[in-house]
Amino acid sequence: MRRRGMQQQQILLLRLLLVFVLLWALASPIISHTPTMTSSLPxxxxxxxxxxxxxxxxxxxxxxxxxxxxxxxxxxxxxxxxxxxxxxxxxxxxxxxxxxxxxxxxxxxxxxxxxxxxxxxxxxxxxxxxxxxxxxxxxxxxxxxxxxxxxxxxxxxxxxxxxxxxxxxxxxxxxxxKCRKEGGIRFTIDGSSIFISVLISNVAGAGDIVAVKVKGSRTGWLPMGRNWGQNWHINADLKNQPLSFEVTATNGLTVTSYNVAPKDWNFGQTFEGKQFES
Structure with missing residues (x-):
């Protein structure tokens, strides 16, 4: 009889504990596991x-x-x-x-x-x-x-x-x-030796861009710096490599254009990539 009474007390304590946990969960703020996108854009x-x-x-x-x-x-x-x-x-x-x-x-x-x-x-x-x-x-x-x-x-x-x-x-x-443009984003490559300058034009959507990356067939993605206006530059030897570009607009959207410039590209040439939605 004494053992049965102890078992009943344990069951009662467990039930009270479950009720406490349930009440605590209902009173706590809901936590969302949906990822949020942060931005340092102006x-x-x-x-x-x-x-x-x-x-x-x-x-x-x-x-x-x-x-x-x-x-x-x-x-x-x-x-x-x-x-x-x-x-x-x-x-x-x-x-x-x-x-x-x-x-x-x-x-x-x-x-x-x-x-x-x-x-x-x-x-x-x-x-x-x-x-x-x-x-x-x-x-x-x-x-x-x-x-x-x-x-x-x-x-x-x-x-x-x-x-x-x-x-x-x-x-x-x-x-x-929003900008509406015909055709894709244009990349005009200039520079000399290992200095490369790229003018980016004909950009739809937000129109203005905040970040550019370039990739050769023998490199990873390399961030470019803004020279002036929408001219972006990098010190890297990318000759004799097809070039890909990643362009990020001020609204946070990014467009990636793979192998825009062929392996035998030259300074002074313009190539057309993908485009943002307008």
Whole structure:
């Protein structure tokens, strides 16, 4: 009888312990085992297809300006040959982000001034150039691109799609949008000996990129450094090897293009890889 009583007490203790464990589990926060993606990208990296409209101002430059032949501060070269045409824009210092934003796409529309605006119109432009500040003038009196001004400089061909040219320095609204490009990402290889510079252009999706890696048939993946704009470089002997590229955009997405350049590639050549979804 005494043994049976001890067994009943043990069973009762076990039941109490199970009830305690169950209550503790219900009171505890739910722990998710779904992996999370962290990012050290800047706030502008969160590029949506329809970001909110913001206020800015815009001016234009004359047709056949020499900046169209050199591709401006982003280094895209001849913008027409590179496929950008006149749908391009130079950005003030507060927007340019030291070249990080090269390749990003913006939609602009004219606002407020009913004398000069063309109603119901907007234009989509790719960032290809930098509008340098002029500290000889105040930001509100001639220094259009001085901080903290949000300012856009367009080819006159683009400007006249949203406003009459006589408007001059126009109030506009702008927003970041996804880039839509024909064909794949283009890789133009330059350099000499073991120094390789790669211009990356025609990027869809976010448009601007934050990281690039290159791989030869005899190497692993090698990170490249930003030289300026969207020109990336590395000191490595990659001659006589087919080249692959891994490109990461500011929204965190990555596209890998394998064996883009054949084994017998040469400096000055351009090759086309895969593309981000637009």
């Amino acid at each position: 706030p502008t990296a969160a590029v949506s297809s329809l970001s909110e409209w913001r206020s800015a101002r815009a001016t234009y430059y004359a047709a056949a300006d020499p900046r169209d032949a050199v591709g401006g501060a982003c280094g895209y070269g001849d913008l027409v040959k590179a496929g950008y045409g006149m749908a391009t824009v130079g950005l003030s210092e507060s927007l340019f982000q030291r070249g990080q934003v090269c390749g990003a796409c913006f939609e602009l529309r004219c606002v407020e001034d009913l004398r000069w605006c063309i109603p119901g119109t907007s234009i989509i432009l790719t960032a290809t150039n930098f509008c340098a500040p002029n500290y000889g003038f105040p930001a509100d009196g001639g220094g259009h691109c001085n901080p903290p001004n949000q300012h856009f400089v367009l080819p006159i061909e683009a400007f006249e799609k949203i406003a009459i040219w006589k408007a001059g320095n126009m109030p506009v609204q702008y927003r970041r949008i």
